Amino acid sequence: xxxxxxxxxxxxxxxxxxxxxxxxxxxxxxxxxxxxxxxxxxxxxxxxxxxxxxxxxxxxxxxxxxxxxxxxxxxxxxxxxxxxxxxxxxxxxxxxxxxxxxxxxxxxxxxxxxxxxxxxxxxxxxxxxxxxxxxxxxxxxxxxxxxxxxxxxxxxxxxxxxxxxxxxxxxxxxxxxxxxxxxxxxxxxxxxxxxxxxxxxxxxxxxxxxxxxxxxxxxxxxxxxxxxxxxxxxxxxxxxxxxxxxxxxxxxxxxxxxxxxxxxxxxxxxxxxxxxxxxxxxxxxxxxxxxxxxxxxxxxxxxxxxxxxxxxxxxxxxxxxxxxxxxxxxxxxxxxxxxxxxxxxxxxxxxxxxxxxx
Amino acid sequence: xxxxxxxxxxxxxxxxxxxxxxxxxxxxxxxxxxxxxxxxxxxxxxxxxxxxxxxxxxxxxxxxxxxxxxxxxxxxxxxxxxxxxxxxxxxxxxxxxxxxxxxxxxxxxxxxxxxxxxxxxxxxxxxxxxxxxxxxxxxxxxxxxxxxxxxxxxxxxxxxxxxxxxxxxxxxxxxxxxxxxxxxxxxxxxxxxxxxxxxxxxxxxxxxxxxxxxxxxxxxxxxxxxxxxxxxxxxxxxxxxxxxxxxxxxxxxxxxxxxxxxxxxxxxxxxxxxxxxxxxxxxxxxxxxxxxxxxxxxxxxxxxxxxxxxxxxxxxxxxxxxxxxxxxxxxxxxxxxxxxxxxxxxxxxxxxxxxxxxxxxxxxxxxxxxxxxxxxxxxxxxxxxxxxxxxxxxxxxxxxxxxxxxxxxxxxxxxxxxxxxxxxxxxxxxxxxxxxxxxxxxxxxxxxxxxxxxxxxxxxxxxxxxxxxxxxxxxxxxxxxxxxxxxxxxxx
Numbered sequence: 001x002x003x004x005x006x007x008x009x010x011x012x013x014x015x016x017x018x019x020x021x022x023x024x025x026x027x028x029x030x031x032x033x034x035x036x037x038x039x040x041x042x043x044x045x046x047x048x049x050x051x052x053x054x055x056x057x058x059x060x061x062x063x064x065x066x067x068x069x070x071x072x073x074x075x076x077x078x079x080x081x082x083x084x085x086x087x088x089x090x091x092x093x094x095x096x097x098x099x100x101x102x103x104x105x106x107x108x109x110x111x112x113x114x115x116x117x118x119x120x121x122x123x124x125x126x127x128x129x130x131x132x133x134x135x136x137x138x139x140x141x142x143x144x145x146x147x148x149x150x151x152x153x154x155x156x157x158x159x160x161x162x163x164x165x166x167x168x169x170x171x172x173x174x175x176x177x178x179x180x181x182x183x184x185x186x187x188x189x190x191x192x193x194x195x196x197x198x199x200x201x202x203x204x205x206x207x208x209x210x211x212x213x214x215x216x217x218x219x220x221x222x223x224x225x226x227x228x229x230x231x232x233x234x235x236x237x238x239x240x241x242x243x244x245x246x247x248x249x250x251x252x253x254x255x256x257x258x259x260x261x262x263x264x265x266x267x268x269x270x271x272x273x274x275x276x277x278x279x280x281x282x283x284x285x286x287x288x289x290x291x292x293x294x295x296x297x298x299x300x301x302x303x304x305x306x307x308x309x310x311x312x313x314x315x316x317x318x319x320x321x322x323x324x325x326x327x328x329x330x331x332x333x334x335x336x337x338x339x340x341x342x343x344x345x346x347x348x349x350x351x352x353x354x355x356x357x358x
Numbered sequence: 359x360x361x362x363x364x365x366x367x368x369x370x371x372x373x374x375x376x377x378x379x380x381x382x383x384x385x386x387x388x389x390x391x392x393x394x395x396x397x398x399x400x401x402x403x404x405x406x407x408x409x410x411x412x413x414x415x416x417x418x419x420x421x422x423x424x425x426x427x428x429x430x431x432x433x434x435x436x437x438x439x440x441x442x443x444x445x446x447x448x449x450x451x452x453x454x455x456x457x458x459x460x461x462x463x464x465x466x467x468x469x470x471x472x473x474x475x476x477x478x479x480x481x482x483x484x485x486x487x488x489x490x491x492x493x494x495x496x497x498x499x500x501x502x503x504x505x506x507x508x509x510x511x512x513x514x515x516x517x518x519x520x521x522x523x524x525x526x527x528x529x530x531x532x533x534x535x536x537x538x539x540x541x542x543x544x545x546x547x548x549x550x551x552x553x554x555x556x557x558x559x560x561x562x563x564x565x566x567x568x569x570x571x572x573x574x575x576x577x578x579x580x581x582x583x584x585x586x587x588x589x590x591x592x593x594x595x596x597x598x599x600x601x602x603x604x605x606x607x608x609x610x611x612x613x614x615x616x617x618x619x620x621x622x623x624x625x626x627x628x629x630x631x632x633x634x635x636x637x638x639x640x641x642x643x644x645x646x647x648x649x650x651x652x653x654x655x656x657x658x659x660x661x662x663x664x665x666x667x668x669x670x671x672x673x674x675x676x677x678x679x680x681x682x683x684x685x686x687x688x689x690x691x692x693x694x695x696x697x698x699x700x701x702x703x704x705x706x707x708x709x710x711x712x713x714x715x716x717x718x719x720x721x722x723x724x725x726x727x728x729x730x731x732x733x734x735x736x737x738x739x740x741x742x743x744x745x746x747x748x749x750x751x752x753x754x755x756x757x758x759x760x761x762x763x764x765x766x767x768x769x770x771x772x773x774x775x776x777x778x779x780x781x782x783x784x785x786x787x788x789x790x791x792x793x794x795x796x797x798x799x800x801x802x803x804x805x806x807x808x809x810x811x812x813x814x815x816x817x818x819x820x821x822x823x824x825x826x827x828x829x830x831x832x833x834x835x836x837x838x839x840x841x842x843x844x845x846x847x848x849x850x
Contacts, residue, residue: 056603057710058611079609108550115556116528129799137708138521138740139780141514141563142788142795143804143823145527148559157555169609191469195493197583197649219651263548265470283550304548326553331541336554338810343803355554 012128016346024155027092061164064096083111083168096160102152105244106202109280115151123158126344155350157343171215179230181210183268190281205278255288256313262305293322386410398439398446407448416572424540435566437509440501443785471578477508493578496523514563516781518614521739527562532575566818568811582647590669591638596715598640601667613647615739622733629694632687691735699748707771708742708780728763742780793829
């Protein structure tokens, strides 16, 4: 069997010569996310497996097709985890897709985002060149930070082959408390608590309840729980998994699902029609709504943020013509085009998946 | 470095163009006025700039860049000038853009835990300004009393606490950046992510080659309730390295974990009286911070690990004064070593922690080979090594040996799976070592990205990323020298 990387590189070179788009695909669990892809599928799920994992170095390196669940299991065995708590959208979610989509879970405001944990990448660029950026060490400022540029670029800048990530120890103790609170009160509390030295690793307000996850040394978790008050919930692991993967009952239904990322102290956007769930200490607001994109994006801008049409609904009027991602100012879009040109001059890697211009 | 003769006509034309929108006193070109800008923290490299521009606001920065772009004049941005890799070394045919006058803290939002500051604001000034809110800015490079936040962005600066709290890139939310065309862009945003490509990350650590930062919004963290540091002394540097791995294996991420070898402690101790045992082969400083409960638990575990890892002295700070004294020694390591020798050359490689003993042995062998002394301080938690090579710059042979010694250390770092620079940047200093770390297709990618932001290559040209031509020359020179030195030795 020939090296899969050579096959992928060959496929890219052929596509680049013919200017035929490629749709990069791992497990396919995020096909719903972003704009519709076009072109022939380049399936990279076969390039799988953990390459190197040394718990005492706090670094794990794995191939793009490795199921995220496998990586997490290997790390759990050694008492470690991925600090950004990536969402899974099914059992087939792969590491490559996780990095390409750049999505992080409930721990994000307290531990960091997926790109914060990326230490290095091996990629194939749009010419089929096999390139390595960053590395397997914690600190590295040699050359531009291409690894973090590629994280979250939806496959438009390169085919991710291998990823090195920083690992974190699993907290020895964890519990979740719940308090009855309005949305407005919850936003005030989440921001206030984030300014205090408390071992918080997750916050979420849904329905009329505020959930706070505490993690760390058992003594510290207990002390913080007593300080914050509220009731401890029992099925905490499931609760946070359902929030992480947008499987909580809040997310069900066929309304379009919007993800608003904005300044955490932005007041509750009560004027927006639909239902909201708040996460990330107030910096992430999920909205199920059939309001038009313009209204929602304007609201996100009011909080110095942006709005993503995270999951399309069952075909409301303007939905089909709305791009998934927040439009960029002209100067920024020109720079995006320039960067795309630098990495993928033939424009064949996932064209249109992020923005029509890229 | 040979100084090119000043092109007086060009100098006059650029100065006149800049003075159309800037006061006369903010555009310097007289020799005595521009000489103070001839170098940054890496004083071995000097070059007097053609013109120095001292803008007072964002508008002027944009106009300077627009003017330089139109006239095709290269621009080197400079913050506090504390950089250690020559990133702010001026160009004899260029404008040195000093951001020193932009030193306002524009806004502090204690509830959202952010501060919006101009690029010339000193790193430590941010933490001082927000201390009354119980907050601080986490990255703490040793030069934090002097270095500017704009320079921190350019270099993606770290510090002793970055294993737990991250580098600059992890602690900023938004940048306002002027492009070489003089356009303003905003990277990042009020939230924790932004639409589009992660230009915030790309800009951080780009050494002034992609744009000029005009405003920074930093993330602030709550001050930990409590902090204590454990000092552990070892007879064997390898055992100290193993102790570091044992701490991590126990699931502890220390707030700071620093290793100093004997030459370093012997330099520091008479200088600051930190209480370091100077008879040990190496000492570790391992700090825990957090809530009182967390720190109490974690310190106990760290003490146990140090004891079981073979430390012959394990001492924990009993109060804040003792904690600060123990850290004062580490923070004074560079100036203390500086007293031992007319000059020292600070390296900045990062290696996988497990290779530390091997790398330190390698460096010890190089001390003999180059007949120069070297003291090692080491951000052990994240593998970032700072060998300090002692030399006398007035002795040209020593200078040459020092540079070769440094380059060999960097090569060793790459060979063991590390990198040539963890936090000081490539600048002009390590540009040839980039040819070893990256292959030409990767360097071409860097050049293509540079071109995406700066088509004519006017922002800090010649730094950070070597041209392929330079690498070819470098490679040839080295092979050539090797052949001459060891003729007739068989090569496998």
